[in-house]
Amino acid sequence: xxxxTDVTVIVNNxxxxxxxxxxxxxxxxxxxxxxxxxxGGGKVEQVFVRNVETAFSMAKFELHTTPENIKLARAWKAxxxxxxxxxxxxxxxxxxxxxxxxxxxxxxxxxxxxTDATVPIEFKSNASI
Amino acid sequence: xxxxxxxxxxxxxxxxxxxKSGESKEASFILLKAPNSTNRxxxxxxxxxxxxxxxxxxxxxxxKDEDSVDIKAGDVxxxxxxxxxxxxxxxxxxxxxxxxxNVALVDxxxxxxxxxxxxxxxxxxxxxxxxxxxxxxxxxxxxxxKDS
Numbered sequence: 089x090x091x092x093t094d095v096t097v098i099v100n101n102x103x104x105x106x107x108x109x110x111x112x113x114x115x116x117x118x119x120x121x122x123x124x125x126x127x128g129g130g131k132v133e134q135v136f137v138r139n140v141e142t143a144f145s146m147a148k149f150e151l152h153t154t155p156e157n158i159k160l161a162r163a164w165k166a167x168x169x170x171x172x173x174x175x176x177x178x179x180x181x182x183x184x185x186x187x188x189x190x191x192x193x194x195x196x197x198x199x200x201x202x203t204d205a206t207v208p209i210e211f212k213s214n215a216s217i
Numbered sequence: 218x219x220x221x222x223x224x225x226x227x228x229x230x231x232x233x234x235x236x237k238s239g240e241s242k243e244a245s246f247i248l249l250k251a252p253n254s255t256n257r258x259x260x261x262x263x264x265x266x267x268x269x270x271x272x273x274x275x276x277x278x279x280x281k282d283e284d285s286v287d288i289k290a291g292d293v294x295x296x297x298x299x300x301x302x303x304x305x306x307x308x309x310x311x312x313x314x315x316x317x318x319n320v321a322l323v324d325x326x327x328x329x330x331x332x333x334x335x336x337x338x339x340x341x342x343x344x345x346x347x348x349x350x351x352x353x354x355x356x357x358x359x360x361x362x363k364d365s
Contacts, residue, residue, distance in 0.1 A: 101236050101330045172236030174332075190239045 090179035098174040107150040116145030116215025148210040188213035225352045233336040248325040259315035270300030290347030312346040
């Protein structure tokens with residue numbers, strides 16, 4: 089089996105060059121829990137709980153601080169929740185494609201200035217498909 | 218009479234998904250727009266490729282009406298692909314570069330980009346390029362030939 093070490097990131101139909109090893113995402117299943125329901129006699133049954141409030145995906149990566157990337161980040165932020173992000177990764181063993189619809193940059197992202205500085209981008213979106 | 222076409226709608230044979238307004242939508246057609254002077258280099262290269270692919274004209278005593286020749290997109294692409302004088306792969310690369318320079322709009326409003334083109338079937342890419350050649354690049358060349 090091969091480790092997935094890099095992905096093609098596409099935002100609004102345009103490929104984006106990211107800092108290597110900086111991409112990550114969550115599936116968007118949300119938080120889940122199990123609670124106990126007592127049936128007496130010391131026995132419990134399981135009650136499975138889904139917290140739908142947390143059923144959103146996160147897709148993040150970093151960009152090198154360049155004027156072009158700063159312009160891109162501004163455009164994504166201004167676009168509100170009308171962005172679509174895709175992560176496409178493949179290894180000899182298979183491929184993984186995740187699409188994040190209605191994606192938005194909710195945080196006021198920080199633009200780092202310096203030799204090793206980057207622009208960390210984090211989208212929140214509908215659960216990935 | 219103005220023979221120049223400004224737009225042409227190419228209907229996709231195989232639909233694909235693209236991003237629009239925060240959602241994945243299924244594309245139906247590509248709206249092709251006439252090139253302008255910013256595309257002159259690619260247009261010149263494609264036009265030259267077509268003329269290089271034409272066979273040498275032969276002397277003929279027939280009095281055929283050559284103005285009535287109807288060139289179809291598929292014929293143009295086959296002619297260029299079969300020509301030993303043209304690198305067909307290079308031709309498609311130049312055509313693709315032209316397509317993503319804002320002359321092709323998915324469903325009439327979303328700019329065609331490389332990730333979108335990568336989802337198109339090969340038949341659709343060649344069909345789209347063929348229609349662009351016939352309706353825009355060769356239309357201009359044929360009009361010039363008729364005028365001269």
